[in-house]
Amino acid sequence: MNKHEKRMLAILETAKADFGVLAVKAEFEAEGTRVDELLRLLEIARRAGVKVAIKIGGCEAIRDLIECRLYGVDYIIAPMVETPYALKKFVDAKNKVYPADEQQDVSFLFNVETRQTFDQLKEMGEVAQKGGVGMVFGRVDFAGSMGHTRDFVNSDEMAGYVNAVADVCRDRGLELVVGGGVSPASVPLLSDARTRRLDRFETRKVIFDGAVLESGNAEAGMELAIEFELLWLKNKRDYYRSISAEDEARIAMMEARQSSSAKKAA
Numbered sequence: 001m002n003k004h005e006k007r008m009l010a011i012l013e014t015a016k017a018d019f020g021v022l023a024v025k026a027e028f029e030a031e032g033t034r035v036d037e038l039l040r041l042l043e044i045a046r047r048a049g050v051k052v053a054i055k056i057g058g059c060e061a062i063r064d065l066i067e068c069r070l071y072g073v074d075y076i077i078a079p080m081v082e083t084p085y086a087l088k089k090f091v092d093a094k095n096k097v098y099p100a101d102e103q104q105d106v107s108f109l110f111n112v113e114t115r116q117t118f119d120q121l122k123e124m125g126e127v128a129q130k131g132g133v134g135m136v137f138g139r140v141d142f143a144g145s146m147g148h149t150r151d152f153v154n155s156d157e158m159a160g161y162v163n164a165v166a167d168v169c170r171d172r173g174l175e176l177v178v179g180g181g182v183s184p185a186s187v188p189l190l191s192d193a194r195t196r197r198l199d200r201f202e203t204r205k206v207i208f209d210g211a212v213l214e215s216g217n218a219e220a221g222m223e224l225a226i227e228f229e230l231l232w233l234k235n236k237r238d239y240y241r242s243i244s245a246e247d248e249a250r251i252a253m254m255e256a257r258q259s260s261s262a263k264k265a266a
Contacts (some may be wrong), residue, residue, distance in 0.1 A: 004235040005044055011228045012048035019221030020212030023051035024228075025205055028064045029079050031055075035067075037236060042071060053207055055079055059090040059110070065097040074106060075207070077136050081110040084123045091131030103132070107175060112165055113138035114145035125168045134175030134199075137165050141180065153181040159189045163196055170197035177202060184219040205229040 001009065015021035024045050026033040033041075033054075045052050053075035056064035061078070068076050078090045087110055094108050110128070112118060112135050128135065142161065143152040152158055162178060169176040178190060179202040190201050191213045198210040206225035212218050 001044075002235070002238075004231045004238070005040065008228055008231050008235070009044050009048055011224050011231075012044065012050055015206070015221055015224045015228075016048060016050055019217050019224060020209035020215070021050060021206055021221060021225075022200060022209050023053050023075060023207040025053040025055070025075075025202060025207055027055040028057050028061070028067075029055045036239075038071065040235070040239075041232075051075065051207075053077065053202075055111075059086045060093045062093055062097060065093060068106075069097055069102070076106060076108050078108075078110045079113065079138075081124075082114055082116045082120075084120060084127045087124055087127045087131070087133070091127065091133060094133075095131075107134060108132065109134040109136045109175060109177060111136050111138045111141070113141035113180075115142070116145070118142070118161060118165070121165065121168055125172050125174070128174055129172040134177070135165060135169055136177040136179060136202075137162055139178065139180030143180075150181050154185050154189055159192060162189060162193050166193045166196035166198060175199045177207070179203070182222065184222055187213065187218050190218070203229065205232055 012021060012024070024041060026038055026041055042052060051074035052071075054064070054068050054073045055077040056068065056079070059078045059081050065076065076094070081087050081090055090108075090110055094103070098106065110133055112121075112124075117124060127133075139153040139158060139162070140150055143150065143158065166176055168174070176193070176197050177200040178193060178198060182190075182201055182203050186201075190198060190210070194210050194213050198213075200210055201208050201213075203222065203225040206228055208218070208221060212221060
């Protein structure tokens with residue numbers, strides 16, 4: 001492990017012990033996580049004793065689901081599931097890839113991230129309950145689907161949407177995770193949702209147990225999550241920078257040789 005990864009490991013160990021951190025997260029979807037990046041994240045997570053979540057590329061991303069099974073992912077999230085039919089597609093896909101006994105060790109969830117999904121919440125809840133799938137409320141994309149900016153994510157109106165989803169999850173016994181622009185300013189909204197149903201909340205890279213909201217440690221945990229993500233980005237940058245530079249000397253030598261040959265030919 002390099003210095004960044006050692007610090008990331010130390011952060012996860014502390015955050016797990018003191019601030020309710022349960023898992024780290026990667027995305028095959030918008031983030032476009034590559035296999036080598038995922039393997040580094042998996043090693044850090046396993047050493048820290050936390051779980052791993054992956055957002056796959058869509059409701060029927062079979063290849064992504066196969067890879068999630070191969071790597072032993074603990075939470076799988078399907079994005080842009082806007083209709084009951086799309087949700088059924090996700091249920092069918094996870095049932096195709098994961099045998100029933102293995103599904104007991106994995107949480108499958110779909111994103112509630114557009115107003116279109118919210119407007120069909122009753123029907124979505126019915127399909128989710130039958131299919132054994134929970135919900136992740138993605139507040140930033142949800143705000144964007146209605147023409148709002150990120151500033152909207154902690155508004156009273158947003159709290160109303162989150163609470164409505166929490167009520168459906170509570171009534172149907174479904175897991176609920178809230179993400180999208182999570183920061184210390186989100187604590188009141190998250191705490192309100194927790195009184196209804198909130199199992200976990202997440203930053204871009206770190207997932208917390210909702211119970212930490214009751215301990216008063218949520219804000220400090222979020223600060224560690226910010227540091228973890230910053231280190232992750234620096235580690236990723238340095239890794240690909242080293243790869244891009246590893247053949248510079250060879251390229252310079254070959255260009256010089258090519259130039260010399262061209263001069264001789266002239």
